[in-house]
Amino acid sequence: MTYTTLHRALGVPAGPVTEQMLHDAVAARVGEAEDLDWKEAVDDGKDSAKEFGKDVAAMANTAGGVIVYGVREDGAGHAAELVGLTNPHPLVQSLRGKAGMVRPFVPALRIHAVPLNPPGHAGDHAIVVEIPRSPDAPHLVPQSKESWGLPRRRGSDTDWLGESDLETAYADRFARRRAADDHLADLAGQLSDRLTQTTRTVWVTVAAACSVPSAADTADAVDPNQEEPSLVQALDLLPNDNQLRDAFDRATVRPRTGLRRAVVSSDNPYNGTSTDCHLELLHDGSFAAAMELGEATYDHLPGTQRSARQGFLEVCIRDLVTVAAVHASRRGADGMLQVQVGIVPTAPTEVGPVGLIHRHPIKGSPELVPNSITLSRVVPATAEAPLADAVSSDTRRQQLTRELALDMVQQFAVPTLRSL
Template sequence: MVMRLRRLEDLLGRRLDQVDYNILADLVGNAEAAESEDLDYKKEHYGADDKGREELAKDVAAFANHTGGLLVLGMAEDKGVPSKVFDVDLDDRHVRHIRQVIANNTAPRVPYETIRVPNPDAPDTGFLLLAVPRSPYGPHAVTAPPTKPSKDTLRFPRRGSSKTEWLTETDIATAYRARFTAAAERDQRLADVEEDLVDALADRATPHLVVALAPEAPGDMVIDSARFARYQDEIQRAELYLGQGHRTFVRPAVGPRRLIVTEPAGDRAARVELHRDGSAVIGLGLHTHQSCMRGNDVDLQFVEPGDVVYQLLCALPFLAGHARDRAGASGTALVKAALVADMAEHPARRMAIDLDRPDALPFRVDPLDPGSGQRAQFSTQTCQYAEAHAAVILDDVVDQGRGLLEATAALADELLQAFGYPETGLITRAGELRPDRFSSRNAGAVAAWARRQRLLS
């Protein structure tokens, strides 16, 4: 899935991975499509010599160190304005060369996506696009040997207007500090938003899934009367539970620097907190069964793997959609998922321990046998609290494609390993979905949603 560059998508009228040859060719002479902070044109492929390698590394690093951008290979420019089409070869050899140059001549390696846009009349040629997101891992250095004396510059480029500028030593020190400070702040932000929700649900004694998300590049959701009315309408029309086709939430409320969203009352009602910076967290009560391991007394509670995976599958696009579409965050986000037997036992709880509260029953994750309706013991141990972490691409998750399945599988597998599962078997790490393995409550909804999204083989 290609990173989204919103200004350029507005200019082109569609997503970068959906742009066709004629749209790009029609940019010729369009002053609004002139080279800028996020757009650059190259008449031909970068050379295979030292100068070509240095130029390619410099151009992608400059975008990554700034706001991200798009390199269009196959278009000449005159004073920055696209002036003439010069189709370039789209063969694997050139794409491999680009990959090797960027891998070997930038540090840390610059992330990017390659998009081929073939000429309908000559499909082996056309435009080659290099989409470079703003990187949270900057500053990125150019490690290729300099082809000109550069005593007065360091090797950290940054896009400035339509040209490349070089970071000063102060800029570099500031950028490094920002990288490490930002990483620590993201981790703390994730913990803070989770803690607030856990405290709000601390009186619940039933198993819950708590999912928190914090974008690596924070956004800014404005809350005023007009926008709040729009948010209320959006959220009340939202489909949290994929494939079920019904509305979920009551009227949202405003909280401190956030929106607070709940389902109608109940001990398993979802609660969501949507923060101004794009961070978000959801608490989802799980359908719980009880079992007797010894004698006739209930001494075990369990949930089905399909219920855990389904709730996680539903939570991720809802949270990521808030970060991207309301707060305007972009790029990647950190996600933490936690499975807890009793909300009072969640480690993030700030409230004082209630000594009169009964201990939670031992907790497992096991399916029901479809024949007998009894618990089929797949777990090898009880666990009162499990957590999983992942970095996700916001667009992949919001678009509800393979990227969402891959992210869900990574988190779900890690959660259930605490109960002795090597993997859930419901979604593979490659994004293959197996709806028939979900629970009877949600297998049909998963299948309906997957058909709609064309995710079934």
């Protein structure tokens, strides 16, 4: 969700740039900054692709920001007149193509036209380029046929990273990746005190976060009298064989207030722990949830061995990943949706191995999957996809789910999925 010098100068919350904001920026003569650049027209000259790529990469390598086309500045970097542009849609497509000059591509980059109400403008649209601070920085652009460079913003100007800056930038990228992995592990780990612990209990956990989180302080208050909207929206995207619909009724789908999050439990009343399903939807768009995987009886398993139903495991991953994607989108997070799935026995003692089981099609009783193995520890599976794809494309969301589910079941020496 965009929040820049423009928003701060006008005293407006994070969000897309609007026509009213552009009028107000001209009236207040808002000046260019590290994260704000005014441009009167879209350059279509010989080197325009390299110049646009340089502008995009510079902001992505610094703090993110917005470039606005259709605003004349006064020569000192202050917005002076909202002139607008005519026939903006080919220009938007051209800029999107030119953004391909940046390597790697900037996730969550958005280029769109903002309608302007005539009269008073030479054109009827402005074009806004929204550039997030990129987790994949540093980004390179071509300087010539033989060389590439890494631009950055310094105030309202752009220069190039030197050798020592480059070393720091790549070190920061690797540190961000480690931090993202740690964040997912922390989200899953925080669930342990909220899950019912028994000798045989096994849970599947799903933790998710976006590379561009939303501003947590812009979240609406949790309303325990209303159904949790992300969960309700996700249920509409899922087929009839979804475990979430089985776990919740109209009363339990209502959220409880947590620390900067909404908590949804299948237990009603909820007394701090969940026995079947537990979801935590954080205000910054991240997500953590768990569903219990065991059978009602365990007579077929020796000693302290635990069980995870393969079909149930696969469907739970699909359902929880769908909620995670919908929630991140609703909260205004963006970029890559990063997901981690784990299988966790919660009891602090007598932790036995986990076996993968399914119900025998004739006998109807639970049995170990043929040729599977039992594991004392299941390694978490991680995968990612662009958030926009995970929300809008059933196919892309299914691919993400299948990738995660395969990584889980193949640890038991099971080559294929049963339900997905």
